Amino acid sequence: MTASRKQAALDYHALPRPGKLGISITKPVSGPADLSLAYTPGVAEPVLEIQADPEAAYRYTAKSNLVAVISNGTAVLGLGNCGALASKPVMEGKAVLFKKFADIDVFDIEIDAAEPQAFIDTVARIAPTFGGINLEDIAAPACFEIEEALIERCDIPVFHDDQHGTAIVMAAALLNALDLQGKRIEDARIVCCGAGAAGIASMRLAIELGARRENLWLVDRKGVIHTGRDDYATLNKEKREFATPPTERRTLAGALAGADVFIGVSGPGLMKPEWLMLMNERPIVFALSNPVPEILPEEAWAVRKDLIMATGRSDYPNQVNNVLCFPFLFRGALDVRARRITREMKIAAVRALAALAREPVPKEMLEAYGQKSLSFGPEYIIPKPLDPRLRECVASAVARAAVLSGAAKQPYPPHYPSQGDIR
Known part of the structure; x- marks a missing residue:
């Protein structure tokens, strides 16, 4: 980012009032009568109603339209483990999007707990405040354990957007791209580069939509995930879920030979232009790393005129955006x-x-x-x-x-x- 853009971003967050959020009052508080209804003694009436029937909280409080956006800051955007407090601008930004696009109120909550169980216990204890919980910027594989535990402990929707939001938007784009390319998800060979939250969730959702497990290849930093890898026994269970049988195709390039779809949720520049020639006719390339994709669209189009391309960026066609x-x-x-x-x-x-x-x-x-x-x-x-x-x-x-x-x-x-x- 240029110096001027950096300063513009900092000024936006700092001026004229720090942060991107505020609290608004939704009921009149213009005199003694209003005050007596807003607080004591009038507030006792909804307290008693909720005590008798917890579902009444949806009628008498903001719970019905209130979501918690919660992070521990262990995987902030593409910046890594920045810590809970440093994740706050992102969580505030997420709150802005909730309000802007769906008129949902949000409390952003940053929890200083890198250890999963402490995070789970904290969120579960505050969950009654909210109508839903959006988990954000939590590193894999802890994010899987955290979401699964909170789904079981909470009676409200719990949703890790880095997993499922990315997967849902990617899958919608993929279905349409496959149709345009004259292909079916049941037949498509799909290579996913990136075995973190988004990659695992995307592969799981692809299977739900009809993809065959034997057609899926998951690639991490060490190459294709297969049962013959030296480190297979030490991989987390989410990676092992998508391990192929032992194979000689151990690199990303090897996996791409004969592939119909490349999904990148990994890092910049990891897809070499010449590897596109290894893919089948009419390939689909989703290079979703941000801000620098696995391959730039102009580099891909220079090699393959028959591809359909998507990125995570707004300055190219087909932006896969969780919003x-x-x-x-x-x-x-x-x-x-x-x-x-x-x-x-x-x-x-x-x-x-x-x-x-x-x-x-x-x-x-x-x-x-x-x-x-x-x-x-x-x-x-x-x-x-x-x-x-x-x-x-x-x-x-x-x-x-x-x-x-x-x-x-x-x-x-x-x-x-x-x-x-x-x-």
Whole structure:
């Protein structure tokens, strides 16, 4: 980042008031009568109602529209283990996106606990405050243990966005790219470079959508993960889940021979342009490392004219951006008071995003992005973050899936689009 851009970013966060968030009062507090209702003695009435029925907290407090964005700062963006306090600007930023795109209130919480059990215990104890929990920037493999434990201990949705948000948006883009390339996910050979939170979740979701396990190749820093590796016994269980049988193809280049899809969630420059020639006809390349992808689009296009390309950046077509998912997934989950985020809710979000990219693009979105036209095709396989239809489209699909999968405590909201006979 240039010196001027660095200063602009610092000024944005510091001026005229530090931080990106504030607290607003939602009820009148203009005189003695209001004060007596807001606090003592009037506040005793909802206290007694909630004591008698904990579900009443959704009626009388902010719980129904409040999400905790929680991190321990062990994997902050691409910056690594920065610590809990240094993660706060990112968590505040996440809160801004929740509010901007889905009108969800957020408390950002930074927990100084690198050890998983201490983190789990802390979050579980504060969970009653919230309607949902968004875990963020927690290093693998601890993130898997943390999320699994909190899902079991909490009666509200717990969602690690670095895993599932990335996977959901990537999967929606992948389904559309495969269709455009005349391929099926059931037949596609998929190579994923990066075996952390996003990589593992993406491979798991690909299987849920029909990919065959024998067609998946997972690559970490030491190469292809296979059962014959010298360090196989020491790998975490998430990596072993995707280990192939012993193979002579032990490098990323070896795995790419005959592949249809490359998914990069690893680091800059790890895909060499010449390796693209090893892939099948009409390949799909998702280089999602940010800010520098595994391969730059111009380098890829110079080698393969028949590919479809996506990155995590906004200055290239087909940005795979988690903001397409998490605000709207939580919106749908909160609106039906879901107990958890189910497999069906994730798949519903995938299919809603994929379907929206095929719809005619509204004029207001074209104006927002300064484009004259935009339609489904190789350079538009996923909606853009400022698409005004995202909230209704994704949230309603998630809410419907929550109801049908039995995760919802409330019926499908009447203000949502009609989705047939939902009970």
